Amino acid sequence: MSHEKEEIFPRDPNKTYSLMTIVDGDSFQVEHGPDDTLLSWPHLMVRELLLFLLVFVVILGVSLLFNAPLEEAANPLHSTNPAKAPWYFVGIQELVSYSAFLGGIVAPVLIVLSLLLLPYLDRNPKGVGVWFSADRKLATFLFSIFVIAMIILILIGQFVRGPNWALYWPWM
Amino acid sequence: MSESAYSLQESIKQLPGNIKESVFRREGGTPEQEQAAAIFGNVFLHLHPARVHINSLRLSYTYGLGLISFFLFLLLTASGVLLMFYYTPATQLAYRNMKDLEYVVSFGIVLRNVHRWSAHAMVAFVFLHMCRVFYTGSYKAPREFNWIIGVCLLLLTLFLSFTGYLLPWDQLAFWAITVGSNIAAYTPWIGDSVRFLMLGGNEVGQMALLRFYVLHVALLPLVAVVLLAVHFWRIRKDGGLSRPQNS
Ligand code: HEM
Numbered sequence: 554m555s556h557e558k559e560e561i562f563p564r565d566p567n568k569t570y571s572l573m574t575i576v577d578g579d580s581f582q583v584e585h586g587p588d589d590t591l592l593s594w595p596h597l598m599v600r601e602l603l604l605f606l607l608v609f610v611v612i613l614g615v616s617l618l619f620n621a622p623l624e625e626a627a628n629p630l631h632s633t634n635p636a637k638a639p640w641y642f643v644g645i646q647e648l649v650s651y652s653a654f655l656g657g658i659v660a661p662v663l664i665v666l667s668l669l670l671l672p673y674l675d676r677n678p679k680g681v682g683v684w685f686s687a688d689r690k691l692a693t694f695l696f697s698i699f700v701i702a703m704i705i706l707i708l709i710g711q712f713v714r715g716p717n718w719a720l721y722w723p724w725m
Numbered sequence: 726m727s728e729s730a731y732s733l734q735e736s737i738k739q740l741p742g743n744i745k746e747s748v749f750r751r752e753g754g755t756p757e758q759e760q761a762a763a764i765f766g767n768v769f770l771h772l773h774p775a776r777v778h779i780n781s782l783r784l785s786y787t788y789g790l791g792l793i794s795f796f797l798f799l800l801l802t803a804s805g806v807l808l809m810f811y812y813t814p815a816t817q818l819a820y821r822n823m824k825d826l827e828y829v830v831s832f833g834i835v836l837r838n839v840h841r842w843s844a845h846a847m848v849a850f851v852f853l854h855m856c857r858v859f860y861t862g863s864y865k866a867p868r869e870f871n872w873i874i875g876v877c878l879l880l881l882t883l884f885l886s887f888t889g890y891l892l893p894w895d896q897l898a899f900w901a902i903t904v905g906s907n908i909a910a911y912t913p914w915i916g917d918s919v920r921f922l923m924l925g926g927n928e929v930g931q932m933a934l935l936r937f938y939v940l941h942v943a944l945l946p947l948v949a950v951v952l953l954a955v956h957f958w959r960i961r962k963d964g965g966l967s968r969p970q971n972s
Contacts, residue, residue: 594775
């Protein structure tokens with residue numbers, strides 16, 4: 554005689570879901586399941602809808618108050634000075650002003666490659682699901698340097714670079 | 726309706742119910758069954774699971790940053806399609822179209838503003854979303870590949886924004902794209918060819934405008950939609966949003 558409890562619904566370790574039990578009742582989860590879940594409708598959908606409305610209203614409000622920039626018609630013979638890339642590339646442009654090849658090609662390629670490879674470079678399985686986990690101080694530190702450097706470069710390129718890309722203090 | 730008991734009167738009585746069933750593909754159930762079916766019986770919502778973990782609903786966990794990015798993408802699609810009715814990708818017309826939007830088309834300026842500000846906001850929010858995913862360690866197994874899809878989405882967002890930047894054909898647009906394409910030309914050996922491929926010439930001109938336009942309104946948005954579908958589908962397949970182990 555076997556002492557093992559007969560498993561009617563064996564769990565497949567490869568799946569994140571499994572059939573736990575069959576109960577009589579009129580809903581999918583008659584009692585609280587083993588996990589803390591809520592029905593997506595209405596709990597998730599209502600929140601999503603509210604967030605959408607918020608985004609819509611804010612964008613509409615901003616659009617009623619501020620007009621998108623529109624300068625003179627393009628003139629290939631008259632370059633603006635300085636000519637600036639869009640703000641999200643202005644940090645790269647700032648790097649280019651130090652070294653065209655290192656700043657304009659090597660740095661962006663390295664950034665993209667390290668972002669793509671990141672999950673395979675950081676093999677530490679700990680610290681998932683919490684902000685700034687104490688288990689991954691180094692990762693947090695390194696990524697923050699990257700973020701702060703990007704922000705500083707963009708701020709410099711956008712606000713303190715004048716004609717001929719020379720330093721220029723906007724309040725002077 | 727059963728065939729044996731066919732009667733005209735009955736069939737008319739059942740018509741409203743039949744129509745409802747044909748649209749929603751289901752007969753009524755208990756309230757909870759109906760609520761679950763509202764998600765998985767709907768092609769637009771079925772990327773959601775019928776139930777979500779409470780951690781996924783905590784605003785202080787995701788700050789809704791991914792969702793905000795997606796909503797901005799929706800706003801951009803809607804306003805972008807409307808802008809297409811008023812825009813011609815020709816160097817002699819593009820700038821005049823912008824002026825017409827400002828002074829002739831009813832609410833044209835608001836339309837253009839919505840598109841422009843949403844585009845800036847989307848770049849920022851996608852970046853913030855990436856930071857959230859990093860700082861919560863959400864790219865770790867089994868979500869590695871979704872992070873990679875995400876990086877592709879970030880690049881797409883940047884390219885979409887960059888290609889759109891040229892379209893107004895004003896000084897800002899022209900010289901920003903000139904600067905941008907010059908950076909690409911620093912690629913060793915093939916730099917000039919890269920720029921030529923980008924601009925359809927050696928300088929920003931009609932060919933560049935057409936190329937950027939086609940990329941901006943057709944190719945890049947299509948790729949983005951496909952990648953977004955994969956991104957959302959993977960969230961589900963990877964077991965919903967990441968959460969602390971003990972919960
Ligand atoms: C067009 C851009 C993007 C859109 C619309 C988008 C949308 C979303 C949404 C709606 C979620 C659900 C959770 C949330 O709202 O935060 C999510 C999760 C996720 N996203 Fe994105 N995303 C984008 C770009 C990115 C980028 C740039 C990355 C990373 C490089 C990324 C990586 C991830 C990962 C790994 C998850 C799962 C997070 C978890 O399980 O906690 N996504 N994304």
